Amino acid sequence: MTHPLEDLRDAALSEIAAVPNEQALDAVRIRYLGRNGSISAWGERMKTLSKEEKPVVGKSLNQARAAVTAALEEAGKKLRAASEAGALADLDLSLPGTAGELGALHPLTQMLDRAIGLFYRMGFALAEGPDLEDEWHCFDALNTAPDHPARNEADTFYLHDGRLLRTHTSTVQIRTMEAAPPPIRVIAPGAAFRRDEVDATHSAQFHQIEGLYVDSGVSVADLKGTLEFFLRELFGSDTAIRFRPHYFPFTEPSFEIDVKSKALKSGEKWIEVAGCGMVHPAVLEEVSRARGDDAYDPEKWTGFAFGLGMDRLAMILFDIPDIRLFAQNDLRFLRQFAS
Numbered sequence: 001m002t003h004p005l006e007d008l009r010d011a012a013l014s015e016i017a018a019v020p021n022e023q024a025l026d027a028v029r030i031r032y033l034g035r036n037g038s039i040s041a042w043g044e045r046m047k048t049l050s051k052e053e054k055p056v057v058g059k060s061l062n063q064a065r066a067a068v069t070a071a072l073e074e075a076g077k078k079l080r081a082a083s084e085a086g087a088l089a090d091l092d093l094s095l096p097g098t099a100g101e102l103g104a105l106h107p108l109t110q111m112l113d114r115a116i117g118l119f120y121r122m123g124f125a126l127a128e129g130p131d132l133e134d135e136w137h138c139f140d141a142l143n144t145a146p147d148h149p150a151r152n153e154a155d156t157f158y159l160h161d162g163r164l165l166r167t168h169t170s171t172v173q174i175r176t177m178e179a180a181p182p183p184i185r186v187i188a189p190g191a192a193f194r195r196d197e198v199d200a201t202h203s204a205q206f207h208q209i210e211g212l213y214v215d216s217g218v219s220v221a222d223l224k225g226t227l228e229f230f231l232r233e234l235f236g237s238d239t240a241i242r243f244r245p246h247y248f249p250f251t252e253p254s255f256e257i258d259v260k261s262k263a264l265k266s267g268e269k270w271i272e273v274a275g276c277g278m279v280h281p282a283v284l285e286e287v288s289r290a291r292g293d294d295a296y297d298p299e300k301w302t303g304f305a306f307g308l309g310m311d312r313l314a315m316i317l318f319d320i321p322d323i324r325l326f327a328q329n330d331l332r333f334l335r336q337f338a339s
């Protein structure tokens with residue numbers, strides 16, 4: 001006569017051999033080896049057995065458990081392999097894949113990277129300031145009188161609390177000097193905002209690269225050398241560059257810079273690319289006053305500043321006819337700058 005444990009074991013083994021899937025296999029495992037399983041029940045029963053019976057039944061119990069566990073594992077492996085093979089059978093490896101599309105840098109970003117690289121070579125560091133500004137940083141500290149037309153509500157975006165969207169990146173000149181004493185040699189690329197009528201050359205948001213260099217003995221010659229180097233590296237060595245006297249409240253003397261080059265689409269025409277000048281002593285004095293020291297004593301320090309129109313530079317460089325194209329996200333336009 002066989003022991004009931006052996007019958008249980010044989011029953012389990014033949015059920016395992018017949019299961020159609022993993023779920024059914026799990027049900028068999030629970031029925032025999034689960035907490036209330038029929039083989040497991042013999043574990044409890046052991047406690048009631050006599051001294052002589054215990055080792056005999058214990059051995060059968062261990063053998064039954066080991067045999068059923070091994071069979072469960074083996075069957076599980078087979079079932080998993082079969083279901084994987086089934087999934088792969090539906091897979092057609094000869095079908096073409098979905099190609100990933102590679103992105104590219106926006107033309108303004110490409111322009112900016114080139115500009116930053118050139119100014120790095122001349123020892124300029126990067127500086128930045130917020131787009132949302134106060135009137136003092138945007139106008140007062142830059143020697144701009146309260147009745148100056150640029151401060152008009154028709155030209156500048158004001159918030160109800162009196163703050164504004166900066167109309168130029170010159171604000172960063174002030175923030176940089178407030179934060180550190182001279183010498184200063186920074187560029188500050190960023191957005192600027194004006195309530196302009198939008199057309200092919202005007203946008204409510206545009207981009208500038210501000211520059212500021214303050215040290216002892218800085219002169220107009222340094223200003224010219226720096227910007228001529230930058231513009232010739234950017235547009236080619238045969239680019240003609242003209243400094244035209246102009247007026248800005250925060251520089252004295254002030255200039256506008258025009259470029260002309262046969263290599264460019266604009267050809268023989270002068271095109272304006274920047275405003276610049278020698279930092280006005282009133283600006284240095286106002287910064288010292290705000291700092292509460294005389295770090296920017298205009299008797300000791302001089303400096304130059306400039307503001308380059310970044311969109312304008314990119315339009316010249318890449319022969320782009322309309323500033324609005326930069327913000328429209330039209331892939332037919334953008335793809336032309338993906339290399």
Ligand code: DAH
Pocket residue numbers: 167168169170210211248250251274275276277278304305306307308
């Ligand atoms: N902030 C001027 C503008 O937006 C440009 C400019 C002119 C910047 C002269 C300067 C400067 O730093 O010195 O039109």
